[in-house]
Amino acid sequence: MSKSFELPKDFLLGSATAATQIEGGDIYNNWYAWSLIGKVGNGESSITGADHYRRYAEDIELLSQLHQECYRMSIEWSRIEPKQGEWSKEGVEHYRDEFQRLIKAGIKPLVTLHHFSCPQWFQEKGGWLSENAVEDFIRFVDFSVKSFGDLVSEWCTINEPNVFANDSYMDGKYPPGSHGDIAAYMKVTKRLVIAHLKSYKLIHKIRKEHGFAGETKVGFAHHLAIFEPFDSHPLAKLGRFLSDYLFHEIHMKGFVEGKLCFPLGFGYPEGKGIFCDFIGINYYSRHLFKASYNPGNLFATPMVDPSISDSEKNDLGWEIYPEGLYKVCHRAWDKYKLPIYITENGIPDAKDEKREKYIVDHLYQIKLLLDEGVKVERYYHWSFLDNLEWNDGYGPRFGLVEVDYTTMKRKPRLSALRYAEICRTKRIENRST
16 A cells, blocks of 8 residues: 655755764864774764865755755854863854855754764863853853854754763763763753753843844754563563653753753752743654663663564664654653654665655654644754764764765765655655555
């Protein structure tokens, strides 16, 4: 069987990137320092990226050719403040030109202020464990919104705070590479929550005081996965519950409601209220939790469903589970009734054999949500370009556009051309069911 469906004309389709992963050339951020000590896969370095910092005009033209209506990107903090308290005029002029070109091309920018990276000077102070971490970040937010707020009305304060805290302080994949430091995980999570709450109020305040045009919208991008017990074992159920609470729930309550939940603390440090104008959802996969008697991993070990075939996995071995997007969006909508942006959803697929179906199947879940009155407003496919997949290096190929890392030549994949047609028409023809 096959089925065709349409998305509303005002539903925006686009793609997403992050500065550290594609720009290249920056020696002041902590991921460049991380790569210098061999912590990036295959000995690779963020200094390469996809050379986007020099080729951004070409890339924006390509975004336009692919009918992208919106584009999520990040500002590299270290390009704006390479040394503490020293602001870069060149960095400001570069991003202003990038924003202006996007707007001229009819592409709406959504700008992320913290997407895993930070200046090396900030890292050397202790990063988010530093006593002045929130203050330092807020100073950067203040400068950025004053510098770009006339061009940018939509802001994502922090990307995937749960992944950032986990991979930096529990799994050791990101700088500073700590393993199993649950105290650091909690302390950093609390500071990220407070930083977001202060940023939310500050961005609204600055744009209002300066009379910047456009409706101010501020949110965050939350990594939401499907967590399910592998079987009926009590520890599998307990482990799933604890992981869901510590990875999903405490961040959602903190960032949206302004509430510190145990074990982060108690109360409302910035007052009661709603601190998101939209909820960004990054969705990729499902994880099953198998019972474990080790309290160190919360009594359960996450795993991929052993019954599925390779055709149901991506290049990194993650399960392809489109129905999960429907579930995580409903979870957020049912609780908060806030607009939802799908700020990331994508697949590493070097052969480009699964990406088109992946996109269509996930857009179909959005269609189901819209039909039920769930206010999903955007879809940003991850990623526009092949990029540095953090500690995994340049191996995983998430891009709609293939990058030859020797010549830096761009080549839209067949799936990108198919997605471009969806962006143009908002219609999906003959979806297999």
